[in-house]
Amino acid sequence: GESVGLHLPTLSVQEGDNSIINCAYSNSASDYFIWYKQESGKGPQFIIDIRSNMDKRQGQRVTVLLNKTVKHLSLQIAATQPGDSAVYFCAENKAQAGTALIFGKGTTLSVSS
């Protein structure tokens, strides 16, 4: 079936570095994308979202880039901190009422001091 996937299962960076986490999606009908952060034993925490009519959106220390041509989504974290260590998932759906999010495989980000 169609799903959203991540390129790398793990990413290790030094504190202060910029992190880039990638995601490829296959459902061309998807028009809404979200990045979530999940810490061990907790539910996913919203980071940032983007709709298909945009190619870039910035938040506090985070930027999401959307390339619809190659169906690619990325999350950039600036000045990565140890508290950013977690599993990151991209999720997608069609932005209509009642539809669920479909999650990618996740990337574990480890930040060392």
Place this chain on the structure above:
Amino acid sequence: GAVVSQHPSRVICKSGTSVKIECRSLDFQATTMFWYRQFPKKSLMLMATSNEGSKATYEQGVEKDKFLINHASLTLSTLTVTSAHPEDSSFYICSARDEGHSGYTFGSGTRLTVV
């Protein structure tokens, strides 16, 4: 912001018993809620979509008689794992969308261990 409360956070039960997990939207109404299951080091897998006042929609491969979903009000959905077995042990997470705002809010999850 929108808050979803999930209870219990962890539960241990004996094989053959049933366990009920509650998911509440605290400050908004949710006509639709979603239930996910997550195995260790894996992603969230959608189990079913819970619809207020009507039957849930289950994903392929999810046994509806095994995982009973009830969405009796606009703020509460429950998932009951019936006749639980050790293979049902997992992390269960609910989600709801506040239609007045973008984004989905997730509960904190329930760690179910069947012994």
